[in-house]
Amino acid sequence: MHQILIVDYGSGNIGSIKNMLNKIGAPSIFATDPAEADSTFVGGIILPGVGSFDHAVTRLQASGWIAKIKEIAASDRYPILGICLGMQLLLNSSEEGNLPGLGIIPGTVTRFPDIEGFKVPHMGWNFVNKSRKNILSDDFAGSEKYYFVHSYFAKTDSADHTFLECKYGDINFAAGISNNRVHGVQFHPEKSHRYGYKLLKAFAESI
Amino acid sequence: MSLLKRLIPFLLLDEDRLVKTVGFSSPKYIGDPINAIKLFNDLGADEIVVLNINRNRSQNPLPYEMIHEICSEAFMPIAYGGGISSVDQMKELFRTGIEKVVVNSSFYSNPSLIPEAVKIFGSQSIVGSIDVKKTLFGGYNVMSQSGQKKVDLSLLEVITRFQESGVGEIIIQDIGKEGSLSGMNLELLKTVAPVCKVPLVFSSGLSSFEEAKAILRIFDVNALAAGSLFVYYGPKKAVLINYPNETEMRQIQGLND
Secondary structure: OOEEEEEOOOOOOOHHHHHHHHHHOOOEEEEOOHHHHHOOOEEEEEEOOOOOHHHHHHHHHHHOHHHHHHHHHHHOOOOEEEEOHHHHOOOOEEOOOOOOOOOOOOEEEEEOOOEOOEOOOEEEEEEEEEOOOOOOOOOOOOOOEEEEEEOEEEEEOOHHHEEEEEEEOOEEEEEEEEEOOEEEEOOOHHHOHHHHHHHHHHHHHOO | OOOOOEEEEEEEEEOOEEEEEEOOEEEEEEEOHHHHHHHHHHHOOOOEEEEEOOOOOOOOOOOHHHHHHHHHHOOOOEEEEOOOOOHHHHHHHHHHOOOEEEEOHHHHHOOOHHHHHHHHHOHHHEEEEEEEEEOOOOOEEEEEOOOOEEEOOOHHHHHHHHHHHOOOEEEEEEOOOOOOOOOOOHHHHHHHOOOOOOOEEEEOOOOOHHHHHHHHHHOOOOEEEEOHHHHEEOOOOEEOOOOOOHHHHHHHOOOOO
8 A cells, every 4th residue: 555755844734635635545654865765665755844945945845855856756666746835846936035946847936026915925826727737637637726825926837737726916927737647736625625736646546 | 908807704812712803893603714715626616815813913922833834725715814014924924835814903003114115025915904994973983903993094094095005905804794694895995996096805794606796897897705605504604614515606797798
């Protein structure tokens, strides 16, 4: 039976992720040590993230997770799902920081402009649109909404790597990105009740 | 795409129990908070506000263990309020998984608390909550300390000061309507809605989801909050956790219009 490993690098409340996976019936473990990702029992990784880009990169670098995640992605050992900042870390870089991201999915992260009527951060529920076929959104009906909290938005270099889009003000940004079996979502599935459950279930089933 | 209108359950916490009051008094036992959260998960409530109304809350540390349990169980964002008086408490609350903190009485006793908190945590994480009580002459008094103490400022002055302090949104509760299920105070809403520059969460007295739909359509209010409507059902007020389903929510939010 394969477990989902949730990377614990001090990035806030990961309890909700585990709880939702529990509800789905997908066993999971928290891990601070990248060596645990080599266990034969691990079938997938979730990379959460809250806080600033450079701060997260520094912590992941120091603990050895950057190297481990790159290795897993390069060998396509098993699927990876980045959540919120965890998704942004999969890209090349972010305007929020100076350090490079993992660069597993080519793209960049930019700050939302300050526009009247569209406060930053983008915080609240918003609808997503499917732009590409993807295993995580296969059974989406078209009315899916998710809970977002972010001041920076992502754009992938290739449209092929964005499977979910979201609009805030005039900005169309990547809400779901994917390259092979490495996925990322800008929203918080663990705070998006039935919609988050559906997506995490699809991820668990892809293991 | 602008912000979706919201329907927010207010859950009143008294130690390890959920209760429901009427006019901020006579708390009646509703049930176990964790069970309620689980039900709201299944029902798809988009956001919940948990308010600690325990009488001794200012003497004790915040119930972090209970809050942690609530946050771990909840599949939606949780806001927490009730006796919050320091930045350290807020820090711990965010670390525990709370999305937003709600400040009421401390704003009057320590006006620098909110500006300081906004600088550290960002305005989107700080909510100002204002309790009002209708006077005999038709005006409103602003109350603090769970409706016990009168604030010596007009309602409009309080709203303005909260906004200037940097809160991300404002909650307004009408003590006289609280727990009544008799319909919201639209005269009050008409007064405050134009003054609020930040998202307004209007509360108290919501009698039905039909009423919610009408109010959201007519008034410039971002969200409506309710207690009784989400925890009671029927004329005998049987305890039943409930929330509109996906289709009903779209109706209420006016998405199908």
